Amino acid sequence: MTNESFAVTGGRSLRGDLVPQGAKNEALQVLCAVLLSAEPVTIANVPEIRDVAMLLDLLRGLGVEVEKLNSDTYRFTAREVDLDYVQSDAFEDKARRIRGSVMLIGPLLARYGRAFLPKPGGDKIGRRRLDTHFLGLQQLGAQFDYDVDRNQYSVTAKKLKGTYILMDEISLTGTANVIMAAVLAEGVTRIYNAACEPYIQQLCRMLTRMGAKIEGLGSNLLAITGVEELGGTEHRILPDMIEIGSFIGLAAMTQSEITIKDVQVHELGIIPRVFEKMGVQLEIKGDDIHIPYQEEYEIQTFIDGSIMTIYDAPWPGFTPDLMSIILVMATQAKGSLLVHQKMFESRLFFVDKLIDMGAQIILCDPHRATVIGLNRRFQLRGIEMTSPDIRAGVALLIAALSAKGTSIIHNINQIDRGYQRIDERLRAIGAQIERV
Incomplete structure (x- = not known):
């Protein structure tokens, strides 16, 4: 097993088509x-x-x-x-x-x-x-x-x-x-x-x-x-809905214009709706999802004006595998969010890395975090960090792609366990990411 890392220079807007891998x-x-x-x-x-x-x-x-x-x-x-x-x-x-x-x-x-x-x-x-x-x-x-x-x-x-x-x-x-x-x-x-x-x-x-x-x-x-x-x-095999969700989060965070091809929309359940609650504009064209360039995205509130909560639940609820993506997106959104990760108790332990990057997050307990969106007033800054699991690894990669400066992400074999040649595919749409 090679001990590889990603060197990511962030702050670039990406543009192009991404095809999700098999699930x-x-x-x-x-x-x-x-x-x-x-x-x-x-x-x-x-x-x-x-x-x-x-x-x-x-x-x-x-x-x-x-x-x-x-x-x-x-x-x-x-x-x-x-x-x-x-x-x-x-x-x-x-x-x-x-x-x-x-x-x-x-x-x-x-x-x-x-x-x-x-x-x-x-x-x-x-x-x-x-x-x-x-x-x-x-x-x-x-x-x-x-x-x-x-x-x-x-x-x-x-x-x-x-x-x-x-x-x-x-x-x-x-x-x-x-x-x-x-x-x-x-x-x-x-x-x-x-x-x-x-x-x-x-x-x-x-x-x-x-x-x-x-x-x-x-x-x-x-x-x-x-x-x-x-x-x-x-x-x-169906297209990977976790990768599709990750790409939607990436587009919003990096102010990019991305089309995700052949997503089998009818199999995505509640996922597009949750990203719309996060303020992301999605245009569904046949079986593709187009995410246009957005200056900012605003997290919706509940009807009475209270802070939006997003939590995971067994299907047809929202998948726990996308909770880390939602959390990362919230750091640069307009508005605040309570992330409630009910199904696993150690999935939120990567937030310390986001706090080091300048995000405003309060970890309430192993299952809940409150994120105060910065609405891009302060850009996240690049740091050196280690990926703890597959899904947090990609969330940190998205944070790094939106951050100012260069980030080093270690232990990327965790990311390779679940994402196919992610660096090559992101480079093809303009990301600055190298394996070191």
Whole structure:
């Protein structure tokens, strides 16, 4: 792993078109789902990011044939899967580094009756417990064990049986894991309190094309009738809505004129509306979003004039992955904002870097921050900083692009985990950003 940094010279207005990459969160789910069938599964619009590369490595290690058909399209054939690899040191080392590896359990358990997983890594954004995954699989009839010495989880089952499952939290990856296990279970599984993001809907559409029987798509109650086996299919990953939101924030912060191409507007839910509350003008032209140059943007207030609060919530609420972008944007807006990050308790800990840059932010507690917008009276100043997680990393990058002077952002492998060649793509529209 290289220890690279970004050197960013800010204060430039950008102009041009950006095409969002394939959705990271969807990619990690649908790539795990290829293990459910012995037939070829072709997946297009796969993002070229570190987390996906690590998952592709794990699939190859498991014996899946992975053929790269073009820059973003792969064909997977999981005819022979090597279950012994799951207990090897090589698997353990790779699976620990990527949180998405947890979604290998559902498919392996459903098809082969056993799965192992080391405690996974990923972002440092607070507790992200795995109980939801294992409780769901146990209810389907799996036996769960935790090996303290090896720090490894294992699940086994002779035959999974459909049942009623109330998810104890609305977990995206937990829901995906239980769906993938249930499609091959005997009988009917009802999953209540299921996550219903577009990512989950996409996973269900793909599984349905493979022969799964799933009802309730897009709602929080799914009914899955198990089938004997699944076939192959072709699937295209949606554009990444987190990247789309990040680009909207970037355009507003840097007073730029940017068109984001092919965004699949109908899959963005509440996201455009939240940016409009922040005072950003959005022009939706077909499937593109155009953000015109804006001298200033003013945060709306509630009807009674009180300060706007923006908080995250399970879909169809506002995604937690865009909260750091909203917070950064608020620093240069006209007006004030209360940011309430409900779902993770360490996601706001990057605000100290913004305060060092000159932003006016009061961190109320680990979940809430009040931002007093400067309305560009004082430009943020460039500093040296370190990216704590994927989403905060991009928020700090946006802050640096709007700041006066040069910023150095360390630990950018965190940004590379979720954003494909972000430096090249931003340079193409006029950003001054170098890898050092």
